[in-house]
Amino acid sequence: MKFNRRNFLKAFSALGLALLPGNGYAVPDYRNDKNFPKEYVQNRDIPEFHIRSANPFLGVDIDNWGLVVGGKVKNKLALGYEDLFGFKTHSQISRLKCVECWSAKAKWGGFRFEELVERAEPHPSAKYVHLKSADSYYESYLLEELLRPRVLLVLSMNGAPLSKDHGYPLRLIAPFKYGYKNIKYITQIDFADSQGRNYWSNHGPYSVDGTIQPGIDHPLDYHKKPLPINGGEVFHPFDKRPDQG
Numbered sequence: 622m623k624f625n626r627r628n629f630l631k632a633f634s635a636l637g638l639a640l641l642p643g644n645g646y647a648v649p650d651y652r653n654d655k656n657f658p659k660e661y662v663q664n665r666d667i668p669e670f671h672i673r674s675a676n677p678f679l680g681v682d683i684d685n686w687g688l689v690v691g692g693k694v695k696n697k698l699a700l701g702y703e704d705l706f707g708f709k710t711h712s713q714i715s716r717l718k719c720v721e722c723w724s725a726k727a728k729w730g731g732f733r734f735e736e737l738v739e740r741a742e743p744h745p746s747a748k749y750v751h752l753k754s755a756d757s758y759y760e761s762y763l764l765e766e767l768l769r770p771r772v773l774l775v776l777s778m779n780g781a782p783l784s785k786d787h788g789y790p791l792r793l794i795a796p797f798k799y800g801y802k803n804i805k806y807i808t809q810i811d812f813a814d815s816q817g818r819n820y821w822s823n824h825g826p827y828s829v830d831g832t833i834q835p836g837i838d839h840p841l842d843y844h845k846k847p848l849p850i851n852g853g854e855v856f857h858p859f860d861k862r863p864d865q866g
């Protein structure tokens with residue numbers, strides 16, 4: 622695959638920034654500020670698809686966005702937005718299920734995690750993957766989980782590019798994990814030999830694992846009584862990919 626040089630350089634400088642102490646993205650902390658501008662991404666309960674944003678966030682400026690893939694890999698990658706359209710695309714309809722007991726369905730389009738694995742060639746000891754976002758959010762997965770069917774690195778939602786609210790330019794959709802694992806605004810993906818933490822395990826009563834349990838009401842949300850599970854998707858090891866028949 623040929624990487625677009627201009628974007629490569631852009632992404633590479635994003636990496637430089639991300640390595641600065643204090644985080645080059647300099648995300649303002651509006652958590653206790655009731656006056657943050659309306660155009661910020663913030664929690665909104667809209668009928669079609671609720672929006673969840675742990676920290677109010679202005680959205681990604683695509684000219685300064687790059688995806689860096691690194692950690693325990695043979696080949697470090699720095700990708701611009703256009704590079705992501707060089708990967709084979711897949712689409713699926715799947716439901717995102719939040720621990721707050723709402724869920725919503727959309728048609729997602731994107732590429733598979735294998736695309737990055739094939740190019741980056743992680744070290745055999747790299748059993749884990751750490752993901753970081755432009756809004757200071759982060760997640761951690763077992764590599765094996767990201768290679769399962771119906772996990773997508775998503776560029777489009779319902780036929781249109783991801784909106785600012787839903788994670789433009791790149792998010793993860795893993796339907797068998799609670800919503801908080803479905804990280805938006807991804808900027809960095811690192812292969813690692815140990816499990817990381819994630820934003821909601823450090824800020825709330827949520828597990829790093831976040832797997833939706835069959836038949837069990839979400840057990841994770843503190844002060845609320847359990848509610849009926851509403852359309853979560855459960856991973857079954859016998860599940861096949863559509864392209865595997």
Ligand SMILES: Nc1nc2c(c(=O)[nH]1)N[C@H]1C(S)=C(S)[C@@H](COP(=O)(O)O)O[C@H]1N2
Nearest residue numbers: 671672673674675719754758800801803805
């Ligand atoms: N970067 C980032 N990703 C995130 C979040 C966030 O605050 N920041 N919130 C998570 C939570 S708790 C949920 S339920 C889903 C919601 O996705 P949506 O806003 O597209 O509905 O995004 C997840 N991914």
Ligand SMILES: [Mo]
Nearest residue numbers: 719720800801
């Ligand atoms: Mo959530």
